[in-house]
Amino acid sequence: MYKLLILLLIITFNFYPQTDFEERVEKGIKEIYNIKFDEAEKTFRNLIADYPNHPAGRFFLAMIDWWKILLDIENESYDDIFFQKLEDVIFQCDQILEKDPDNVDALFFKGGAIGFRGRLRSVRNSWLKAADDGREALPIVERAAKLDPNNLDVQLGFGIYNYYASVIPEEYPMIKPLMIFFPSGNKDEGIRQLRNTAFNGKHAKYEARYFLMTIYYRYESNPYLAEEFAKMLVEDFPDNPTFQRWLGRIYVRQGKMQLADSLFKDVLRKADENYYGYNFAVSLREANYYVGYNYKSNYQNDSAKIYLNKCVEISEAIDKDEESGFLINSILYLAQISESKNLIEEAISYYERLLRMRDWGNSHANAQYNLKRLKGS
Structure with a gap:
């Protein structure tokens, strides 16, 4: 859902030369990424008190709320305060x-x-407002880059723009008409800029690594390069559930199911121990799904049923407009497990349930074939 950010998000960092300022900003950024929100709040409020004329403190206070939104994306309760904090940043910048x-x-x-x-507007499907924000933000940051051409971190924003402005119109034709308002992109140049920031940037390197991880996974079909950046993020921020889950699904795509299983079990452990962000439904659903899938793949069907049923339970609670792939696949796997135990009526019930859901990955054809076979007609 966040793909339009590419046309909208130009994050840049340019700080006072004081060592104290930079160290405190770096400390606060790391606290945000490692989901230590109370500590980050204290760090940036103290920064505002000591450096009241610099917008960095207020900007990163807003980023705390952004990560609260990211961890539980369907929850809109933080939207208003996030928007208000951004307006505070914009107001202070305008005064300066x-x-x-x-x-x-x-x-x-x-x-x-x-x-x-x-x-955020793009996440909430406010496409026109989101496009207006992108059109407003781009020339502001271009001007800043001309004034400070040696700022390496600024390449994050241009890398995001160059890559996605090239890729997104082909992936999402509905966005194509909006591109007439924006300069054309260059995918290869975008990756080069992002990699430069990821390895050589100062404060923006973590965000560059995040984007490279998602780009290599989603668009470049290269889970091995995606793994490189996911590992960097997990090593730096071991208590960030978003980074852990990304690394887990990258392992799944690579077929490294034992590594994925171990990682997702750690997600469930941290949820049991009330680590912030791990016990949200979206995190629990994904972790239960992949742990259950791995048990099924190893013919440990009793254990698989426990986790797949939990995935079904969570999915039924949070799926809104349509059934998720997690729910549909879990029902399919439960049907197959029932068959393996010779629980034919139970298997039939699962397959019939699949037909009442939307089609996902040939789930309807699969269910129809198995129902015909099991019913003998």
Whole structure:
């Protein structure tokens, strides 16, 4: 859902030269990514108190709420406060720019705030407003980059733009008409810029690694390069459920099911121990699904049923407009397990249930074939 961010999100970082300032910003960023929100809140509120004329503190306070949204994307309860905090950043930047139109920090953080506003609007399907934010943010950050061409972290934003402006119109034709308002992109240049930031950037390197992980997984069909960046993120931020789940699904695509199983069991352990973000439904559903799938693949059907049934239970509670792939596949696997135990009526019930759901990965054809076979007609 967040794909439009590419046209909207230009995150940039340009800080005071003071060592104290940079160290505190870096500390707070790491606290956000490692889901230590209380610590991050304290870090950035103290930063605002000590550096009240710099927009970084307010910007990163908003990023705490952004990660709360990311961890539980269907929950809209943080949207209003997130939007308000972004408006506070934009207001402060505008005040700075009235006195100093070439203030690079104000330009960077204003562009970043508008970009994140558009990013959330795209998640919430407010496409026109999101596109307007993208159109507003891009020239602001371009101006900042011209004023400070040696800022390596700015390449994050241009890398995101270059890559997705090239790829997204082909992947999502509905967005194509909006592209007339934006410069054309260059996919190869975008990857080069993102990799440069990922390996050489200062504060933006983590976000660059996140985007490279998702790009290599989703669009470049290269789970091995995706794994490279996922491992970096998990090693740096071992208590971030989003990064752990990404690495787990990358392992699944590679066929490394034992590694995936171990990782998703760790997700469930952390949920049991109330680590923040791990006990949200979307995280629990995915972890239960892959643990159950691995048990089934190893013919440990009794254990598989426990986890797959849990995935079904969670999916039924959170699926809104249509059944998720997690739910449909879990029902299919439960039908197959029932067959293996010679529980034919139970298997038939599962297959009939599949036919009442939307078709997913030939689930209807599969169910119809097996029902005909089991019923002998």
